[in-house]
Amino acid sequence: MNEIAWTLLGTGFTFFMTALGASIVFFFRGNINRNVQKVFLGFAAGVMIAASVWSLLTPAIEEAEKLGQVGWVPAAGGFALGGLFLLALDTLLPHLHPGNKEPEGISSNWKRTTLLVFAVTLHNIPEGMAVGLAFALAVGENGSIAMSSGAIALAIGMGIQNFPEGAAISLPLRQEGVSKGKAFLLGCLSGIVEPVFGVLTVLAASNITTFMPWLLAFAAGSMIYVVVEELIPEAHLGEHSNIGTLGVMAGFLIMMVLDVALG
Structure with a gap:
């Protein structure tokens, strides 16, 4: 298989895990416990932080040096962009x-349900980019990929944290009065x-291989923005913020182990 096929397989898995998390709406009754939500958000943040370092920034520096570039330049520049x-x-x-009354971004006449979906969609854009770039970097000339590849570790990690993300959108939608099927x-x-x-x-990376380090760092910067702007603050709202902190540490630990063990 080529890198596009592998990317579809990897992101297909992460999409499946999102759908699996969303399916909780069929079995869950009442409001989701706030502490459980904090753990979910913190866990997602921890996974994304670890993935940004081991699966994106470190490979960006290594790839830049292979291309004869100064390693930190594309890593820093792509991260900022x-x-x-x-x-x-x-x-x-x-x-x-979820939980907010006022929407962000430019004003619109969109329904609350649409606005809620777009909030989580923002998180998923850099995740898809990260998995795609990891597979583009890992696939060999013959279209094969080692089972010990860091791309597989990244796809697994992203998939794990997508499960609570799927629930984080379907359950609030259900609480907004949306039917279970539509949620x-x-x-x-x-x-x-x-x-x-x-x-x-992947298509962009295959045409501009010189900029692969920039693209890897770009995905890392996008994910860290999501973590700092959205996930960690939401995981630490109210009392007992240590629950969210433990979630961050657990997510970071699992992603780090996956990347080191498989990568």
Whole structure:
């Protein structure tokens, strides 16, 4: 298989995990416990932090040095551009985070349900980019990939943290009065951007291999923006913020072990 096929397989898995998380809406009654939500958000943040370092920034530096570049230049530059890219999306794209009353981004007449879906969709864009780039870097000339590849570790880690993300969109939608079936469908749709952006990023990377280090760092910067701007603050709202902190540490630990053990 070529890198596009591998990317579709990897992001297909992360999309499946989003859908699996969204399916909780069929079995869950009542409001989700706030402490459980904190753990989920913290866990997702920890996974994304570890993935940004081991699966994206470190390979970006190594790849740059292989190409004869100064390692830290594309790593730092791409990281900054990724953060600015998510800042622009966060500023312009109308979205509403669960539990908030006022939407962010430019004003619109969109329904609350649409705004809620777009909030989680923002998180999934850099995740799809990251998985796509990891597979583009790992696939050999003969189209094979080692089972010990860091790309597989990244896909597994992203998939694990996508499970609570799927629930984080379908359950609030259900609480907004949306039917279970529609809440599940919208939860699934929030993750469809991962295969889309994964493939688009691979196509771009294959045509401009010189900029692969920049693209890897770009994905890392995008994910760190999401972590610092959204996930960690939401995981530490109210009392007992140590629960969210433990979630961050657990996510970081699991992603680090996956990347080191498989990569």
